[in-house]
Amino acid sequence: MAELKYREALNRALFEEMRRDPLVFVMGEGIAERGGSYKVTEGLLKEFGPNRVIDTPIAEASFTGAGVGAALIGTRPVVEILFVDFTTLILDQIINQAAKYEFMSGGQGKVPMVLRTQGGAGNGLAGQHSQSLEALFYHIPGLKVVMPSTPYDALGLLKAAIRDDHPVIFIEHKLLYMTKGEVPAEEYVVSLGQADIKKPGEDVTVITYSYMTLKCLEAAHALEKEGIRAEVVDLRTLSPLDKKTLLESVSKTGRAVIVHEACKRGGVGADIAAMLMEEAYDELDGPVLRICGKNTTIPYNLELEKACVPSVAEIIAGVRTVL
Amino acid sequence: MANQSSAPKGAATGEAAVDEKILREMYRNVYATRQFELTCVTLYRQGLIRGYFHPYLGEEAIAAGACAAIGRDDYIVSTHRGHGHCISKGADLKLMMAEIVGRATGYCKGRGGSMHISSKLDNNLGANGIVGAGIPIATGAGLGIRVKGSRQVVIAFFSDGASNNGVFAESINLASVFQLPVIYMLENNHYAVSTPVECSAGDCNLANRGPAYGVPGVCIDGNDAEEVYLTTKQAVERARRGEGPTLIEAKTYRHGGHHVNDPGLYMDQEALASWKARDPVNLLRAKINDVSVKQIEAKVDAEVAEAVEFAKNSPEPSVEEFLASIADD
Ligand SMILES: Cc1ncc(C[n+]2csc(CCOP(=O)(O)OP(=O)(O)O)c2C)c(N)n1
Numbered sequence: 001m002a003e004l005k006y007r008e009a010l011n012r013a014l015f016e017e018m019r020r021d022p023l024v025f026v027m028g029e030g031i032a033e034r035g036g037s038y039k040v041t042e043g044l045l046k047e048f049g050p051n052r053v054i055d056t057p058i059a060e061a062s063f064t065g066a067g068v069g070a071a072l073i074g075t076r077p078v079v080e081i082l083f084v085d086f087t088t089l090i091l092d093q094i095i096n097q098a099a100k101y102e103f104m105s106g107g108q109g110k111v112p113m114v115l116r117t118q119g120g121a122g123n124g125l126a127g128q129h130s131q132s133l134e135a136l137f138y139h140i141p142g143l144k145v146v147m148p149s150t151p152y153d154a155l156g157l158l159k160a161a162i163r164d165d166h167p168v169i170f171i172e173h174k175l176l177y178m179t180k181g182e183v184p185a186e187e188y189v190v191s192l193g194q195a196d197i198k199k200p201g202e203d204v205t206v207i208t209y210s211y212m213t214l215k216c217l218e219a220a221h222a223l224e225k226e227g228i229r230a231e232v233v234d235l236r237t238l239s240p241l242d243k244k245t246l247l248e249s250v251s252k253t254g255r256a257v258i259v260h261e262a263c264k265r266g267g268v269g270a271d272i273a274a275m276l277m278e279e280a281y282d283e284l285d286g287p288v289l290r291i292c293g294k295n296t297t298i299p300y301n302l303e304l305e306k307a308c309v310p311s312v313a314e315i316i317a318g319v320r321t322v323l
Numbered sequence: 324m325a326n327q328s329s330a331p332k333g334a335a336t337g338e339a340a341v342d343e344k345i346l347r348e349m350y351r352n353v354y355a356t357r358q359f360e361l362t363c364v365t366l367y368r369q370g371l372i373r374g375y376f377h378p379y380l381g382e383e384a385i386a387a388g389a390c391a392a393i394g395r396d397d398y399i400v401s402t403h404r405g406h407g408h409c410i411s412k413g414a415d416l417k418l419m420m421a422e423i424v425g426r427a428t429g430y431c432k433g434r435g436g437s438m439h440i441s442s443k444l445d446n447n448l449g450a451n452g453i454v455g456a457g458i459p460i461a462t463g464a465g466l467g468i469r470v471k472g473s474r475q476v477v478i479a480f481f482s483d484g485a486s487n488n489g490v491f492a493e494s495i496n497l498a499s500v501f502q503l504p505v506i507y508m509l510e511n512n513h514y515a516v517s518t519p520v521e522c523s524a525g526d527c528n529l530a531n532r533g534p535a536y537g538v539p540g541v542c543i544d545g546n547d548a549e550e551v552y553l554t555t556k557q558a559v560e561r562a563r564r565g566e567g568p569t570l571i572e573a574k575t576y577r578h579g580g581h582h583v584n585d586p587g588l589y590m591d592q593e594a595l596a597s598w599k600a601r602d603p604v605n606l607l608r609a610k611i612n613d614v615s616v617k618q619i620e621a622k623v624d625a626e627v628a629e630a631v632e633f634a635k636n637s638p639e640p641s642v643e644e645f646l647a648s649i650a651d652d
Binding site: 029055061089125 | 374484523589645
């Protein structure tokens with residue numbers, strides 16, 4: 001075991017996969033020479049050279065489309081978009097091209113591409129650099145959506161994403177890059193589509209993912225002192241969704257709280273709540289609660305920004321209300 | 324990056340052609356931008372400014388020269404590096420500083436910050452956090468002007484990096500087809516973050532992209548406010564005559580890294596020194612008599628100090644009011 005930062009874990013995943021498979025390459029803005037804004041691609045240029053570690057012009061739609069094309073002929077591009085906010089510029093290539101090619105070609109072609117990006121609020125970066133846009137991708141058939149919360153998961157899931165034969169949207173969180181966690185020295189992969197029970201409990205299921213997992217764990221530990229045993233389920237992969245783990249947990253606890261940073265309206269939580277209603281109605285002892293980001297553009301002012309995303313106190317208070 | 328372009332030797336364009344009043348106006352704006360931003364750097368280090376702050380230091384002559392060639396009624400669209408555009412278009416330094424510090428009294432009520440200042444009063448349609456996004460918006464303002472039948476024009480400020488985005492090609496083509504009154508002011512500061520223009524453009528003479536779309540393209544010295552002014556003026560007259568858009572590539576150089584926390588170590592030090600030797604503030608100062616310079620500087624210094632006081636003494640936006648305002652969303 002070694003302690004790695006989230007960003008170091010991602011970096012190790014890229015090194016390992018690029019060493020393993022010469023068809024894996026990375027592409028994005030400032031990722032080669034500069035090593036990326038969050039240092040995730042640091043050192044890759046030196047080992048793998050400019051043919052596989054590619055700095056692009058600011059041409060998101062086109063270099064993402066270039067990733068799709070390169071993937072179609074059998075390479076495995078890992079395309080980086082600096083902020084999830086800028087994925088709005090590439091939606092045609094993701095939604096109409098990458099997500100649909102395999103289906104529409106009757107399975108003749110595949111798009112084994114990973115789109116790495118980063119989202120979330122917390123640094124005073126205002127409305128166009130702080131969003132949580134995973135619901136856009138979650139909504140689209142043909143895409144896998146991965147949002148790891150720990151260095152261990154980040155490493156294992158990125159490796160699985162690169163090996164996956166389908167387009168994967170891999171969304172990191174800007175507040176996680178410097179967080180640390182234990183990571184085994186030996187190689188491992190975390191399969192896509194498997195949630196992880198980050199803290200077992202009997203009384204209530206708290207369903208979450210990405211940075212909010214840390215806040216939910218903090219809340220769960222605080223609740224433990226009051227004798228409330230919350231089970232924290234980290235989805236890790238939103239799509240495919242690990243319904244089995246969710247249904248098992250909810251059958252055990254009878255209560256569910258869903259926590260995410262993204263806006264409440266139309267969020268992933270709404271879909272999960274509806275799924276629980278449809279598939280676990282008899283197991284539930286009360287309505288499913290959602291604790292989510294406010295339905296607003298993220299403001300620049302730090303106090304306003306803080307008010308837009310769920311706090312530990314809000315999660316604690318929310319969990320108490322469902323018991 | 325040995326082939327990094329060095330600073331132009333000095334332009335031939337009309338030394339005496341620009342009248343004293345315009346020179347003073349431009350000097351006020353380059354000096355105000357310089358002092359305002361140096362002050363912002365200090366406030367940033369003190370933790371009063373958060374998030375991204377991309378200084379315009381070294382590029383001030385472009386905004387000052389271009390805005391001197393248009394009127395209050397004309398529009399501009401700015402970028403993430405937008406303080407200079409804002410100031411040269413007539414912004415109130417107090418409201419700007421309050422916004423950058425995130426106070427309720429700022430242009431955007433503390434919701435936007437440095438990267439998102441807009442000012443309706445000055446027909447400044449705003450800065451942008453999305454590189455290139457302002458280009459179609461400026462084009463649309465040009466279209467709106469035509470629909471309204473007014474004689475206004477629009478200046479779209481953007482940089483070399485943005486010119487590689489598809490929206491640039493699509494917009495300039497639209498403006499050409501529709502003969503819109505838009506001046507595309509490409510501020511070529513030679514870098515997009517750390518990527519040199521040589522590594523991102525197949526043809527580094529970016530003005531050449533105009534003729535490819537049937538739009539005149541001119542390349543000028545962006546550190547010479549007079550040259551920027553005179554070139555923009557011609558483009559503005561052309562646009563007002565209904566003859567369509569112009570692409571102006573104004574070459575310049577950042578005096579530091581991409582943003583306030585970037586030391587910019589990757590920059591070509593020789594090129595940087597040669598551009599700094601042709602500091603746009605100094606170049607313009609040398610063209611104005613000492614008495615006027617002193618008057619302008621004293622006035623601006625007082626304004627900047629007042630802006631800082633205003634910002635510091637302004638209230639934070641109220642969280643309760645904010646939450647109430649979005650409660651039904
Ligand atoms: C669409 C988009 N892509 C990437 C970024 C990240 N980014 C912010 S500024 C910048 C460089 C912009 O370069 P340029 O257009 O030359 O402007 P300059 O910073 O040199 O003024 C980049 C890549 C962004 N904000 N928006």
